[in-house]
Each structure stands twice: as structure tokens, then as C-alpha cells.
Amino acid sequence: MTSPLRIAIAGLGTVGTGVVRMIQTHGELIAQRAGRPVEIVAVSARSKDKARDVDLSAYAWEDDAAALAQRADVDLVVEVIGGTSGPARDAVEQSLANGKHVVTANKALLAEGGHALAKAAEAAGVALRFEAAVAGGIPIVKALTEGLAGNQITRVMGVMNGTCNYILTTMEHTGAAYADVLADAQKLGYAEADPSFDVGGIDAAQKLAILSSIAFGTEVDFDGVKVEGIERVSLMDIEQAAEMGYRVKLLGVARMNGAALEQRMQPCLVPATSPIGQLESVTNMVVVEGDFIGQTVYQGPGAGEGPTASAILGDIIDVARGLMIPAFGQPATNLVKAERAETGLGAAYYLRLTLEDAPGVLARVADALGRQGISINQMRQNAHEAGTAPVLIVTHPCGRIALDKALEEIAAHKTSLDQPVALRIEQV
Numbered sequence: 018m019t020s021p022l023r024i025a026i027a028g029l030g031t032v033g034t035g036v037v038r039m040i041q042t043h044g045e046l047i048a049q050r051a052g053r054p055v056e057i058v059a060v061s062a063r064s065k066d067k068a069r070d071v072d073l074s075a076y077a078w079e080d081d082a083a084a085l086a087q088r089a090d091v092d093l094v095v096e097v098i099g100g101t102s103g104p105a106r107d108a109v110e111q112s113l114a115n116g117k118h119v120v121t122a123n124k125a126l127l128a129e130g131g132h133a134l135a136k137a138a139e140a141a142g143v144a145l146r147f148e149a150a151v152a153g154g155i156p157i158v159k160a161l162t163e164g165l166a167g168n169q170i171t172r173v174m175g176v177m178n179g180t181c182n183y184i185l186t187t188m189e190h191t192g193a194a195y196a197d198v199l200a201d202a203q204k205l206g207y208a209e210a211d212p213s214f215d216v217g218g219i220d221a222a223q224k225l226a227i228l229s230s231i232a233f234g235t236e237v238d239f240d241g242v243k244v245e246g247i248e249r250v251s252l253m254d255i256e257q258a259a260e261m262g263y264r265v266k267l268l269g270v271a272r273m274n275g276a277a278l279e280q281r282m283q284p285c286l287v288p289a290t291s292p293i294g295q296l297e298s299v300t301n302m303v304v305v306e307g308d309f310i311g312q313t314v315y316q317g318p319g320a321g322e323g324p325t326a327s328a329i330l331g332d333i334i335d336v337a338r339g340l341m342i343p344a345f346g347q348p349a350t351n352l353v354k355a356e357r358a359e360t361g362l363g364a365a366y367y368l369r370l371t372l373e374d375a376p377g378v379l380a381r382v383a384d385a386l387g388r389q390g391i392s393i394n395q396m397r398q399n400a401h402e403a404g405t406a407p408v409l410i411v412t413h414p415c416g417r418i419a420l421d422k423a424l425e426e427i428a429a430h431k432t433s434l435d436q437p438v439a440l441r442i443e444q445v
């Protein structure tokens with residue numbers, strides 16, 4: 018066997034300890050598949066003394082993660098600290114500058130500066146790989162950059178945040194409160210350090226922006242993603258959706274709309290019997306459509322120690338094999354700035370309005386919708402506490418801009434007791 022690939026790991030939380038455990042468990046198998054051993058040389062985390070259930074005694078310790086990038090005995094740095102500033106960014110930038118390969122799970126950093134990092138990697142002649150950053154264990158980056166590379170990609174969509182899917186499906190099955198289920202997702206190691214990135218749709222939007230770049234040959238444009246989170250989705254919405262044959266999913270869609278890129282990540286109602294509608298727990302699904310291949314579907318665990326470590330090891334083994342795939346599937350200088358598409362196609366919407374229980378209130382809602390050309394398909398008023406009336410409406414297909422105007426008018430009225438909730442109904 019040839020010389021080992023010597024790696025350093027920056028960050029020893031859920032993912033970092035998973036990578037250590039996987040290398041310790043499967044060292045021989047990894048060496049066989051890579052054609053050379055993969056050896057951990059050094060590690061870094063915030064606290065050296067913290068109890069961890071992996072043995073780190075054989076590895077050098079660096080207090081400063083960026084110091085890993087300076088070590089002459091390191092060929093590849095795994096960055097699993099997270100965040101867009103400070104030690105994570107320093108470790109990645111300095112590693113690339115010092116001619117070290119980088120494998121990272123950090124979608125936030127890639128969504129903000131992926132294009133510049135890819136250029137830096139190419140200038141240094143090293144790999145920048147990030148399979149773990151998108152849809153956890155699902156090899157979706159590999160599918161797009163390699164297996165589907167001959168296709169014109171027409172659409173990418175799917176469920177890309179494990180925490181949100183875990184919350185939505187657990188609430189549905191157990192009736193548990195949102196905050197309790199989120200706390201469980203944190204304990205299970207699914208959630209981001211700041212879980213508002215998960216429930217606010219930001220984490221999934223970062224992933225979608227990364228996939229769009231690979232799929233459509235555009236620079237990563239996170240700010241171009243229209244993002245809505247699941248914070249305002251209630252158990253009532255989930256139950257109502259189920260009664261109508263739907264489930265609520267945080268769904269991302271990216272596609273070219275003429276010359277412009279449409280990217281949106283929002284909670285949607287999808288048919289309960291569809292493959293996306295059947296996703297449970299932390300499972301993610303990405304659907305990719307290409308001109309020659311047609312539709313392909315990828316499903317698997319989107320978060321957690323094992324799946325994320327699995328994705329990182331896939332990248333490390335590729336580097337050990339000498340495989341150099343451009344980070345975003347083509348030289349970074351080829352990527353073009355994305356024009357942003359203004360709106361998506363019209364769709365039907367599920368609306369939940371909390372209204373004062375008084376004469377004429379519903380007529381005013383119908384009038385506000387009607388003046389924007391939005392017609393009502395179904396309307397229902399559920400049993401309610403005295404004085405307030407949760408009103409559920411399903412519209413006929415309409416544009417989002419018109420809907421937002423109508424909802425703004427409805428929300429501004431004194432008989433509206435809470436901000437309306439609007440969930441797109443997507444026929445996936």
C-alpha cells in the first residue's frame with residue numbers, strides 16, 4: 018500500500034466524533050477501498066477536557082483549529098465546527114491556502130462563500146468536498162457532480178432538513194408540543210447549534226442554494242432563495258392537512274425559469290401518498306430531473322452522527338484515491354451569476370386565519386381575496402374558543418404576490434387576531 022492520507026479534524030461534536038468513530042471502526046475497510054490507509058493525525062475542538070466517547074489519545078491536539086492548517090504532517094482537514102466566521106472559516110481558508118484538501122459539512126459557509134472557496138481550492142490544486150453539507154448521508158452532491166453530469170438539469174426539489182421533518186412528523190404522530198419535539202431533535206444531534214436555522218428554513222435554503230449551483234452552473238446564490246420556516250405551522254394545520262389527504266413538508270424547489278433561477282424553500286402541503294409525503298422522521302429526499310435521465314429520487318437520513326460521518330468518509334476516500342472533482346461540478350470560473358426569477362407558477366394555498374367571531378368578518382376576507390382575483394375552493398370554520406374563529410380556506414390556484422397583498426389587507430384589519438398562515442399546496 019502507498020503512503021497514508023493524513024487527516025486532521027476540526028470540531029469534535031456530533032459529526033466530528035462520528036468521523037473519528039467511523040475511521041476507528043472501519044480503518045481496514047477504508048484502506049482497502051481507498052487503496053491507502055486514512056490516518057487521523059491531529060484534532061481540535063473548543064474544550065480538550067470535555068468527556069467524549071471516542072479515544073483521542075493517539076492524536077495530537079491543537080487548541081486553535083486553524084493551527085491544523087499549518088501542520089506539515091496533515092494532507093487533509095475535515096472542518097466540522099460550523100458557522101461562517103471565526104475558527105471554521107479560518108481553518109478552511111488557511112487549509113486551502115496551505116495546499117491541504119478540505120472536507121467540510123458546513124453548508125452555512127458554503128452558501129455564503131462557496132464560490133470563492135472553490136476558486137481558492139482550484140488555485141491551490143486541492144480538493145474541496147462537502148457531501149455532508151447537503152441532505153446528510155444521501156450522496157446527492159456526488160449524484161449531481163458525477164452520475165448526472167451529462168444531463169441538462171431541469172429541476173431539483175426535496176426535503177433537506179432532518180430536524181424540520183422530525184418535528185412535523187413527530188407532532189403529527191404524538192401530538193407533542195413543537196418546543197418539546199425541537200428539544201428532542203437537539204438531543205439527537207440533528208439540529209444546528211442555533212436551531213432557528215433549522216426551523217426558520219435557513220439551513221435547508223443553504224443546501225438548496227448549493228445544489229442549485231451544481232445543477233445549473235450558477236454561483237451559489239443563497240440570498241436568491243425565498244425562504245419561509247415552519248415556526249408558524251401548528252398541530253391544527255398538520256391535522257387539517259391530513260384530513261384533506263396532505264402532509265406538511267418543508268419543501269425546496271429550484272429550477273430555471275427562462276434565463277432566471279427560481280429557488281424557494283417553504284412549508285408546503287404535499288399529497289400524503291406521494292413519496293415526499295411519506296417521509297418520516299429525520300429522512301430527507303431529493304428529486305433531480307434531467308433532460309436525458311428523466312426523474313431520479315434519492316432518499317436517506319438527512320442528519321445525525323452516523324449518516325453525516327458516512328458522507329464525510331465518502332469524500333475522504335475519494336481524495337485518498339486521487340479523485341479530483343471540481344467542488345461545484347465544473348471549474349469555479351465557469352459558474353455564472355444567477356439572475357433571480359421573481360415568482361413561481363401559481364398554486365393553490367391552504368390559509369389559516371384567526372378572526373374575531375363577529376358578523377361580516379368572513380365577507381371581508383372573501384372580498385379581500387376576491388379583489389386580488391383569488392377565488393375560494395373550500396372554507397371551513399372549526400370549533401373554537403369564544404370570541405375567536407380559526408378559519409381554514411383552500412384557494413384555487415393563484416399567484417403568491419396577489420395572495421400576499423390580500424393577506425396583508427386581511428392581517429391589517431382589527432378583526433384579524435393573528436398573522437395569517439399560508440401554505441402552498443404542491444402536487445409533487
Ligand SMILES: NC(=O)C1=CN([C@@H]2O[C@H](COP(=O)(O)OP(=O)(O)OC[C@H]3O[C@@H](n4cnc5c(N)ncnc54)[C@H](O)[C@@H]3O)[C@@H](O)[C@H]2O)C=CC1
Pocket residue numbers: 027028029030031032033061062063064080081082096097098099100103104122123124125149150153206207208209210319320321322325
Ligand atoms: N449534526 C448533523 O446532523 C449535521 C451537521 N452538519 C454540519 O456539521 C458541522 C458540525 O455540526 P455538529 O457536529 O452537529 O455541531 P456540534 O455543535 O455538535 O459540534 C461542533 C464542534 O465544534 C467545536 N468548536 C466550536 N468552536 C470551536 C472553536 N473555536 N475551535 C475549535 N472547535 C470549536 C465544538 O467544540 C464542537 O466540538 C456544522 O457545520 C453543521 O451544520 C452537517 C450535516 C449534519
Ligand SMILES: N[C@@H](CC=O)C(=O)O
Pocket residue numbers: 150151152153177178179180181207208209215220319320321
Ligand atoms: N440541522 C440539519 C443537520 C444536517 O444538515 C438538519 O436537521 O437537517
Ligand code: NA
Pocket residue numbers: 148149150151152153154155156157158328
Ligand atoms: Na449528502
